Amino acid sequence: MRSTFLTLLGLLIAGSGQLTTARQDARSIVAGMVTQDRDGDATAEVRMEVVDSRGRSRFRTLTLWSRTAQEGERQQLIRFTAPADIRGTGFLSLQNGAVREAWLYLPALKRTRRIAGTGRNDRFVGTDFSFRDLEPERVDEYSYALVEETMLDSSAVWVVDARPGESLDDPYSRRRLWISKAESVLLRAEFHDQDDLVVKSYSASDVRQPPGSTKWRAHVLKMESPGEGTRTVLEITSYLLDTGLDSAQFTKRSLERGG
Amino acid sequence: MGNSITYRFALRRPRATILGIALITAVMVWQASGLEISNSVDAILPADHPALLQDREIKSVFESREMILIGFLLDEGIFNQATLQKVADLSGEIEDITLMDPATRTRLAERYTRLPERYQERFLSAVRESSRARASALAERMWREARRDSIGADAQGLLEELRLRTHPVSEVLSLSTVDDIVATEDGLALRRPMPVVPVSSAAMSRLRTSVYQNPLFVNGLVSRDGTGILVLVEMSFYYDDHIEVAKDLLDSLSAIVRTYEGPEKTVVAGVPMVNVFTSSQMNADLARLMPLAIGVLFLVLWYAFRSPMLATVPLVLVLITLAWTLGIMALAGRPVTLVVSAMPIILIAIGVADGIHLITEYRAQWPLAEDKRSALTATMGTLAGAVVVTSLTDVAGFGSLASSGLASIRDFGVFTSVGALVALGLSLTLVPAVLVLLPPPPPLREEGRLPRVPGIRRHRRRPILIAAGALVLVAGLLIPTLKTGGTMVGYFKTDSEIAEASRLINDHFGGTEVLNVVVDTHEVDGLKDATVLRGIAAIQDSLEGLDVVGYTASIADYVARMDQVLTGRDQILGQDRVEDESDPRDRARIAQYLLLYENAGGNDTEKLADFDYRKANVVVQIRTDRTPILREVRNVASRVAATMLGASTSVTYAGCSNLCIVADDLIIPSQLRSLGTAALAVFLLLLLLFRSAWQAAAAMVPLVITIMVVFALMSLFGVHLDAVTALIASIVLGVGIDYSVHFISRFKFFLREGSGSEAAVQAVRTTARPILFNSLAVGLGFSVLLFSSFWPLIHIGWVVGSTMVLAAVLTLTVLPALLPRD
Known part of the structure; x- marks a missing residue:
């Protein structure tokens, strides 16, 4: 009932030429989510399951350190912890605006190699997630529109459409976001291609506050690619926020240290 | 007698009979229009054959399907802007087909x-x-x-x-679409060898160098000498599951490729292409050969009956027989294969024989009878029994093929038998019904003289038996050199489009035939063991040492390539390995390379290793589809695998090549079994008919000698025994035994009046003409197969055509010599 009323209200507002109000609303909703989402740094133990189109699973565990220095500047270090034969394999990714640099450390060779030509849209370590999917939303680069307010499972959510600006290399023509009102956490997202078909869909669950933090985090993240029939589940078994990681911990030397 | 009821009804109610048959025919023609043509090896093997099931399973594990190979050939070299632009454009166009x-x-x-x-x-x-x-x-x-x-x-x-x-297309592989693992100044990248077509000559030579540095490309995508370049197209489905869509796809591809022709020569080859080409040629063949066979027989019958109208009667019978048989095939849901496509010609030969006998006898009876109906009643009374028996021997001869291990031979046997029964039924109903409505026939005069065959007038037993013995001896010496082994492309004449395309692709690249060597370690991550990868590499090395193997690829190649790119050396698999013992660090190295490859977004290894690295798929491209050579390749792989891979690792085979080998292995035992069954069934029928074991056995002798000669001729002229030519012996038995039946029936008739030798001479005197005439008609019928596009059918044409006459001659010479004198 409430959502119907709001839709009607929205139509009335739109009809009276005050469309901008709704758009700003959507934008502030997303901005709220970004603020909530932003952390100085995070350390996560991740259990990763990649399922292929025939339903077969591959399990890996890894530790993920990430740090956002400022908007658009993101540092990530991944170290695999299991299975044994890849333990210590590390992956360092430094994103600065549109420029990404990536290095790989193979303990078997005790050597770091730069990986050329990786972009934000590439798959994150062979999963259904892309690097972009795991970054915080960049509010300035998108235009947002509130679609409706509704319930998703037992949470009240805003449903917002995000469309990339002209110059963006975003592969999706539109993303539909379901943002929880209570925690400002992204609970669900659908990624539409140029033909407006859903190519990936994201869902998050087990939303709680990591120990010692007031921020809300989903601890189970799932990404499905319906076209390819594959999916990835990232289960965060330990989550620490804002422990004071600094950029010295995101260097080639630190990449090699853990091996 | 059941058969007397049928022809009596047909004579009493001819119009109703004809109308009834016409209605059934209409239904059958409508049914037959839904027949499916299928030509892959899968259609030759029975659907539940373990090799076929395994092949399907392996294909689904590695998501590998048949490839279509499109080649651009240019003697001046393909590393030029125009040709490479075509490769890039074509790749894009096909991806969007x-x-x-x-x-x-x-x-x-x-x-x-x-x-x-x-x-x-x-x-x-x-x-x-x-x-x-x-x-x-x-x-x-x-x-x-x-x-x-x-x-x-x-x-x-x-x-x-x-x-x-x-x-319809799941993947296009070419220099502009595949990934290459390359070293950069300080790292590694996965990139397309040709993201854009090089313009400057410096860029062109860089491309050339980088392509030839990756062994996976040489012969796989470009020819070693640089005069050819390939675009590989993988269908998004299995050919056999959707034959119509496959045909449309190949038509569409061929049309697109034609627009890129010149100055480069463009060719399209690969197993799906061969299958589709076979189907279209089969249709063209039938469209050409059927009218030819019918025309030839019409002339022969016209000459024999002195009446064009009478000549059409057996032909109508044959056409209706064909319609019913094909309709029943469609109802049974069986496809037309190359083997089955020989059936119409055989049904024509069988159906016409009955008609010849009936009409000849009718013409003999007509002057003696008061009206057409009583002449026909007398004719049917005399011949119905013989027509039934000869049809039953046909059923025994062809029906025995139903025990074959090869589905298409089984279908051929079953439906040719069905056709023989349909022809029998029509001979007893349609033929009398039509004849009673037609004007009376020209009476049979004393036409012609006996042909001068030695031994017909006077019987010289000893020289005939010595000559026959010599023939058996010579044939017996030749038979062991008979070669077996099928081929698909080799079935076509060398100037045909597909034969030329296949030859050009095989000359320039790795080969059109694929054998999958599947190495199963039976444990998760088993492929990360360096000794397993070394075993795989050893199998590849030995196979590439064979002239016929042009290309191999496996997960080991990717690991070696990563090793080379990341360390500058070939430590895990190659010559840079320090010692013989496995380095414990190798496993981690392999695992990390594979992880790196996955993480870099590489997916070309999906077809070479399964998801949890238990099984590897070694792709082997072979430049011929002759099965004996394919078998040799497989044997080499097995031998190397046995010595280089541990006991816990097993090796199985898949791919078209393997199915060809499996089908081939089934031919000889199944052919011998079918022939044995047929001979036994025919012998029992004759025993029942003649009530004399000696006569029944003697009746078999001309056929046994003829079949030996058939195999000897095939051996002498290098005709390989394969799924199609394996039919010849059964055809000869089924059709040729009729001569013995006629001869011994006559012999027994005369035996009531005199001694054995007297009866034999009389039997020769009265049956020589119809038997020789019949064999000539059948021989001519089969000889139209000489105009087929397919070698095996051409072989059937000349071998059956010539040996039917031999069977007739042997029946008239050797058979009397074997019968008792008194």
Whole structure:
């Protein structure tokens, strides 16, 4: 009932030429989510399951350190912890605006190699997630529109459409976001291609506050690619926020240290 | 007698009989129009054969399907801007190919009511959608959804067709689409060898160098000498599951490729192409050979009966027999294969023989009878028994093929037997019904003289038996050199389009035939063991040492390539390995390389290793499809695997090449078994008919000698025994035994009046003409196969054509010599 009323209200507002109000609303909703989402740094133990189109699973565990220095500047270090034969394999990714640099450390060779030509849209370590999917939303680069307010499972959510600006290399023509009102956490997202078909869909669950933090985090993240029939589940078994990681911990030397 | 009821009814109610037969014929023609033509090896093997099931399973594990090979050939070299631009353009065009012409859209749209209502609207909008990507995405989604809902086979099939037609090609492999693992100044990258076509000569030579540095490309995508370049197209489905869509795809591909022709020569080859070409040639063959056979026989019959109208009667019988037999095949859901395509000609030969006997006898009876009906009643009374028996021997001869291990031979046997029975039924109903309505026949005069065959007038027993013995001896010496082994491309004449395309591809690249050597370690991550990868590499090395193997690829190649790129050396598999013992660090190294490759977005290894690295698929390309050579390749792989891979690792085979070998292995034992069964069945029939074991055995002798000569001739002229030529012996037995039946029937008739030697001479005197005439007619009927496009059918044509006459001569010489004198 409430959502119907709001839709009607929205139509009335739109009809009276005050469309901008709704758009700003959507934008502030997303901005709220970004603020909530932003952390100085995070350390996560991740259990990763990649399922292929025939339903077969591959399990890996890894530790993920990430740090956002400022908007658009993101540092990530991944170290695999299991299975044994890849333990210590590390992956360092430094994103600065549109420029990404990536290095790989193979303990078997005790050597770091730069990986050329990786972009934000590439798959994150062979999963259904892309690097972009795991970054915080960049509010300035998108235009947002509130679609409706509704319930998703037992949470009240805003449903917002995000469309990339002209110059963006975003592969999706539109993303539909379901943002929880209570925690400002992204609970669900659908990624539409140029033909407006859903190519990936994201869902998050087990939303709680990591120990010692007031921020809300989903601890189970799932990404499905319906076209390819594959999916990835990232289960965060330990989550620490804002422990004071600094950029010295995101260097080639630190990449090699853990091996 | 049942048969007397049938012809008596037919004579009393000829119009009703004809009308009834015409109605059934109409239904059968309508049925036969739905016949499917299939030519892959899969159709030759029975659907439940373990090798076929295993092949399917392996293909699904590695998601590998038949490849279509498109080659650009240019003697001056393909590393020039224009040719490479064509490769890039063609790759793009094929990736976006769709098989939705307006007629197909209309046809699919008309069927939307077969779907549950919630799909109908989406289905129609997908059918009408002009963007391929969007139509494909919609179709894919509906198909997945429907599969979850289990909406029924018919509806699912419709969605599947839409899905395939909007996305018929799953992958295009060429220099502009595949990934190359390359070293950069301080690292590694996965990039296309040719993201853009080089313009400057410096860029061109860089491309050339980088391509030839990756062993996976040489012979795989470019020819070693640089005069050829390939675009590989993988269909998004298995050829046999959707033959019609496959045909449309190949037609469409060929049309696109033609637009790129010149100055480069373009060729399209590969197993699906061969299958489709075989089907279209088979259709063309039937369209050409059937009228020819009927025309030839019409002339022979006209000459024999002195009446064009009478000559048409056996031909009508033959045509109706064909319609019914093909209709029954369609009802049974069996496809027409190359083997089965020989059936119409054989049915023509069988059907005409009955007609000849009946009409000849009718003409003899007519002057003695008061009206047509009593002449025909007398004719049928005399001959119905013989017609039944000769038809039953046909059924025994061909029916025995039903025990064959090869599905297409089994179908051939079963449906030729069915055809023989249909012809029998029509001979007892349609022929008398038509004859009673036609004007009376020209009476039979004392036509012609006895042909001068030695031994017909006076019987010299000893020289005949010595000559026969010599023939058996010579044939017996030649038979062991008979070669077996089928081929598909080799079936075509060398100047045919597909034979030339295959030859050019085989000359320039790795080869059109694929053998999959599947190495199963039976444990998760088993492939990360360096000794397993070394074993795989050793198998590849030995295979590449063979002249016929042009290319191999495996997961070991990728690991070696990564090793080379990352360390600059070939430490795990190659010559840079320090010692013989396995380095414990190798396993981690391999695992980390593979992880790196996955993480870098590489997916070319998906077809070479399964998801959890238990099984490896070694792709071996071979430049011929001759099965004995394929078998040798497989044997080499087995030998190396046995010594280089541990006992816990097993090796199996898949791919077209393997199926060819398996089919081939079935031919000889199954052929011997079928022949044995046929001989036994025919012997029992003769025993029943003659009530004399000696006579029944003697009746077999001319046939046994003829069959030995058949194999000797094949051996002498290098005709390989394969799924198609394996039929010759059965055809000769089934058709040739009729001569013995006629001869011994006559012999027994005369034996009531005199001694054995007297009866033999009389039997020769009276049967020589019809038997020789019959064999000549059958021989001529088969000789139209000489005009076929397929070598095996040509072989059937000349071997059967010539040996039928031999069988007739042997029946008239050796058989009397074996019968008792008193």
